[in-house]
Amino acid sequence: MNDMLVRAMSKDGMVKATAVYTRALTERARQIHHTTPVATAALGRALAGVSMMGNALKGEGESVTLQIKGDGPLGTILTVSDAEGNVRGYVQDASVELPLRADGKLDVGGAVGHAGTLTVIKDLGLKEPYVGTVDLLGGEIAEDLAAYFVESEQIPSACGLGVLVDRDRSVLAAGGYLIQLLPGADEDTAARIEGGIYAAPSVTDQLRNDPDPANLLRTVLSDFELEILETTPIEYRCYCTRERTERALLSLGSKELADILREQGGAELTCQFCDRVHSFSGEELEKMIDVLKKAGK
Numbered sequence: 001m002n003d004m005l006v007r008a009m010s011k012d013g014m015v016k017a018t019a020v021y022t023r024a025l026t027e028r029a030r031q032i033h034h035t036t037p038v039a040t041a042a043l044g045r046a047l048a049g050v051s052m053m054g055n056a057l058k059g060e061g062e063s064v065t066l067q068i069k070g071d072g073p074l075g076t077i078l079t080v081s082d083a084e085g086n087v088r089g090y091v092q093d094a095s096v097e098l099p100l101r102a103d104g105k106l107d108v109g110g111a112v113g114h115a116g117t118l119t120v121i122k123d124l125g126l127k128e129p130y131v132g133t134v135d136l137l138g139g140e141i142a143e144d145l146a147a148y149f150v151e152s153e154q155i156p157s158a159c160g161l162g163v164l165v166d167r168d169r170s171v172l173a174a175g176g177y178l179i180q181l182l183p184g185a186d187e188d189t190a191a192r193i194e195g196g197i198y199a200a201p202s203v204t205d206q207l208r209n210d211p212d213p214a215n216l217l218r219t220v221l222s223d224f225e226l227e228i229l230e231t232t233p234i235e236y237r238c239y240c241t242r243e244r245t246e247r248a249l250l251s252l253g254s255k256e257l258a259d260i261l262r263e264q265g266g267a268e269l270t271c272q273f274c275d276r277v278h279s280f281s282g283e284e285l286e287k288m289i290d291v292l293k294k295a296g297k
């Protein structure tokens with residue numbers, strides 16, 4: 001099954017929910033960044049989470065960034081989604097290896113760190129982006145994300161995220177769900193959601209047996225009648241272009257570009273989100289330096 005996002009609502013109008021299957025895009029991230037299993041799991045959980053947040057945006061061209069800065073060895077995890085749920089991201093140190101936890105699972109919390117911050121930046125095409133930050137709860141990411149919604153957006157939320165890595169380090173299953181109470185929902189609704197989550201198998205166990213994210217929601221929200229509102233294919237998608245890279249080079253100014261030209265004879269810039277390399281010859285750099293000098297920069 002291809003990567004997919006589904007949006008649903010309970011027929012009683014009290015609950016909205018999103019779920020994703022993200023095996024291929026998580027595997028793509030692993031191949032780009034050469035992540036170790038625990039780094040793959042942390043990055044993959046963040047990518048699944050940000051995809052569901054991105055799909056909740058309203059307008060074309062909008063984007064959401066999820067930045068997790070823990071005190072663990074992974075350093076910062078940065079993920080971005082467009083308004084459909086297509087994602088990109090990286091971890092600061094992709095080479096982190098940690099022993100498995102006592103229960104045999106990858107130690108994502110240990111790799112991320114148990115203290116730090118989770119920041120959400122929504123670029124809605126306005127002058128200033130929306131920024132919300134909360135303290136990390138435990139670094140397992142799903143709980144941290146749910147806490148963000150409760151604290152920063154005042155939306156009671158439950159989140160489950162999972163990445164299962166195979167023995168050869170490739171991604172076997174990945175995805176998650178985000179369940180949110182709508183205004184008017186009562187404590188009974190919240191209790192029924194909690195009960196469903198408690199009774200359901202883990203996200204990775206479910207997606208490994210059945211990759212359809214709609215069925216993941218039907219299992220977790222077994223106590224509700226669901227209406228599937230939208231099914232969207234999602235993928236790992238980077239928006240880097242040669243033009244954008246050129247603008248970044250120009251922003252350095254003529255003096256710095258002249259230094260690069262002298263030292264390297266040209267410029268090769270690898271995108272931090274994907275494996276594309278944008279090359280500029282010495283001649284091209286000279287032209288850019290001329291343009292900048294004429295503009296007095």
Ligand SMILES: [Zn+2]
Nearest residue numbers: 238240271274
């Ligand atoms: Zn790129």
